[in-house]
Amino acid sequence: MNEQQRQLIEPINAWQDAMLKHTLQACNINSGSYNREGIADVITYFDQLFADICDQQQRITLPPLQSINNQGDVLEQHTAEVALYHIRPEAPIQILCTGHTDTVFPKESAFQTCWQEGDRLRGPGVADMKGGLVVLYHALKAIHQSPFAEQLGFTILLSPDEEIGSPRSAEHLVHWAKKCDIGMVYEPSLEDGTLAGARKGSGNFDVVVQGKATHAGRDFFGGRNAIVAAANISQQLAALSNKETGITVNIGRIDGGGPVNVVPDNAVIRFNVRIEQPEQQQPILEAIQAVIQNTAAQNAVTAELHGRFGRPPKPMDAKHQALFEQLKHCGELMGIPIGWRSTGGCCEGNNLAAAGLPTIDTLGVRGGAIHSEDEFMCIDSFVERAQLSALLMSRMPDFLKPKA
Numbered sequence: 001m002n003e004q005q006r007q008l009i010e011p012i013n014a015w016q017d018a019m020l021k022h023t024l025q026a027c028n029i030n031s032g033s034y035n036r037e038g039i040a041d042v043i044t045y046f047d048q049l050f051a052d053i054c055d056q057q058q059r060i061t062l063p064p065l066q067s068i069n070n071q072g073d074v075l076e077q078h079t080a081e082v083a084l085y086h087i088r089p090e091a092p093i094q095i096l097c098t099g100h101t102d103t104v105f106p107k108e109s110a111f112q113t114c115w116q117e118g119d120r121l122r123g124p125g126v127a128d129m130k131g132g133l134v135v136l137y138h139a140l141k142a143i144h145q146s147p148f149a150e151q152l153g154f155t156i157l158l159s160p161d162e163e164i165g166s167p168r169s170a171e172h173l174v175h176w177a178k179k180c181d182i183g184m185v186y187e188p189s190l191e192d193g194t195l196a197g198a199r200k201g202s203g204n205f206d207v208v209v210q211g212k213a214t215h216a217g218r219d220f221f222g223g224r225n226a227i228v229a230a231a232n233i234s235q236q237l238a239a240l241s242n243k244e245t246g247i248t249v250n251i252g253r254i255d256g257g258g259p260v261n262v263v264p265d266n267a268v269i270r271f272n273v274r275i276e277q278p279e280q281q282q283p284i285l286e287a288i289q290a291v292i293q294n295t296a297a298q299n300a301v302t303a304e305l306h307g308r309f310g311r312p313p314k315p316m317d318a319k320h321q322a323l324f325e326q327l328k329h330c331g332e333l334m335g336i337p338i339g340w341r342s343t344g345g346c347c348e349g350n351n352l353a354a355a356g357l358p359t360i361d362t363l364g365v366r367g368g369a370i371h372s373e374d375e376f377m378c379i380d381s382f383v384e385r386a387q388l389s390a391l392l393m394s395r396m397p398d399f400l401k402p403k404a
Contacts, residue, residue: 132364223263
């Protein structure tokens with residue numbers, strides 16, 4: 001490590017207590033994906049945190065989010081805003097850093113507060129991913145105080161809907177991805193520091209099934225049971241999963257029905273699809289539509305598909321491999337082994353990569369048990385991960401320099 005690099009990361013050693021404090025304060029604000037007011041409060045918190053290093057701050061209003069209720073009606077729900085911060089927008093190299101302000105824990109969740117257990121911080125969003133946003137701020141702060149600053153500009157995009165697939169922020173992710181040179185995403189790494197490499201693509205869907213309600217005793221055979229039809233459709237959709245191709249169809253929930261003496265006339269199937277390659281998307285969509293149409297006809301009901309693929313696959317191609325090698329070299333400078341592996345999970349990095357931006361994700365804190373009440377992060381990873389990011393940022397001018 002040269003002297004400039006040492007001077008870049010040295011101040012971060014003294015910032016762990018500040019990072020812990022900021023994470024605690026942010027995570028003690030509930031910001032479940034549908035808690036618009038809570039997300040707004042979290043954005044305000046990060047507005048204040050990032051203010052001292054930003055040239056511009058703005059918020060972007062998103063259109064209402066459409067959802068399907070348990071009766072199959074299409075509803076509109078207002079969403080929280082995107083927070084957008086710009087640092088040196090005229091610099092020759094532009095880096096897009098993304099993260100999200102929402103969590104999977106709703107306002108009504110019992111998992112609301114944070115506490116420390118030894119070297120672990122426990123609580124909602126400590127790893128996924130408010131701790132990562134705190135790491136990002138401190139990495140940028142180190143760059144801001146260094147000689148590397150004049151070459152590097154940053155756009156920081158904080159989305160409010162990542163945990164539900166970024167249905168409204170996705171277009172903004174793509175817009176800024178096309179304007180930048182490198183993407184950096186602050187989802188958590190695994191507890192041992194392993195990062196995500198290739199990622200599957202993902203889509204969330206609903207099928208609204210409409211049958212005919214009748215009295216289950218007086219006119220059972222005159223009815224058309226939507227629950228039974230939904231079960232048949234679900235079984236056939238699940239059968240589209242294929243271990244060899246990596247395609248999975250997960251039936252997450254079936255809503256509908258009512259009193260047991262009434263043939264139910266409505267049901268809603270909610271499911272998720274994962275694919276490994278972009279070319280798998282259209283064939284699996286066609287197969288899903290065929291299952292729905294054929295099974296609906298066999299059961300004499302109607303069935304309508306809602307939803308879409310919100311996360312394209314993120315393959316580990318040559319440009320992503322080269323970027324990971326840069327991070328691995330930064331780890332070697334720090335004496336930290338850096339590894340990565342493919343995952344079925346997905347994040348905003350999928351959207352950035354699909355827009356053509358070389359992207360590295362899981363740059364946030366080390367942690368685990370995300371999306372559960374056992375969620376934790378490793379406190380000693382605050383300094384480590386902020387230093388790792390700062391070093392990677394500092395190497396981007398050489399990395400992006402045209403080869404002779």
